[in-house]
Amino acid sequence: MLNQQKSRHYLAQFYGANNGPVGQPRKCNIVARALYPKAGVKSFAGLQVRIVSIHEEGALIQSSMIAFLPDHFYICLGEGEIFLTCAKKDVVQAEMLVSFTSPLDTPFVEALARINFPLSTLRRMSGHFPAAIESRILQSRRKQ
Template sequence: MLENGKPRHYLAQFYGANDNPKVRYRKTNLVARAVYPNGGVKSFSSLQVRIIGICETGALIQAAAVEFVPDHFYLCLGNNEVFFTCAKRNVMKDKMVVSFSQPEDTFFINALTKGGLPLATLKRMRASTVVRTRTTHNAS
């Protein structure tokens, strides 16, 4: 009766936006860096993390000091080749669930989950998924 259908907090409407019960993290074992601003202007800190699960909308990362990573940060793969803009969702001991700011292409995520990927090809692989996606959408 007192429920008016509006969320109590103005950001609460976005909290569940990516809560999809069908989301399945694909197992992976990628070394990445969590990069985040560090107090000063043009000053960044980084923490080496391991991506142990990934899907189109987010990832599961693991690191010893993962609780010190701020709410918003970047996951960097390779030699500054691929960046994912991330938001912290849930922290459990040495693991963290993160959401990506934009969904990634399924082809790219599937390629990342396959073992033995040379890091030198990450940027080219991501670019090819964008071209592939555009041609697929234009053909439809």
């Protein structure tokens, strides 16, 4: 008899959800927004989450409403400056382990881990990020 195991959602194979973490997890305390498309409507819904651990390949997030997040969503850092595309890997009570679509730069992950105030915005952290991230923050300032 064949072993009929429930397969993961279809995005898991693309996001490396079956692989273990490559980078060293770093503890952090960042409040962010999880954005996901609403069913049947061309708009997005949001949910506040807390990132408690992050590494180059993924993160551990917490929220009291974590069960409402779909298998695929975006984590928004700052005021719309940076979006991280995520896929759900594992959910345990109010915590979710997620994978990123592409690995983050190590200096960026280290800069995020250094944030000591959870509600700190990326603009307040200006000067602590690599040049590529600084340019994205400056571009968002010019748009406003």
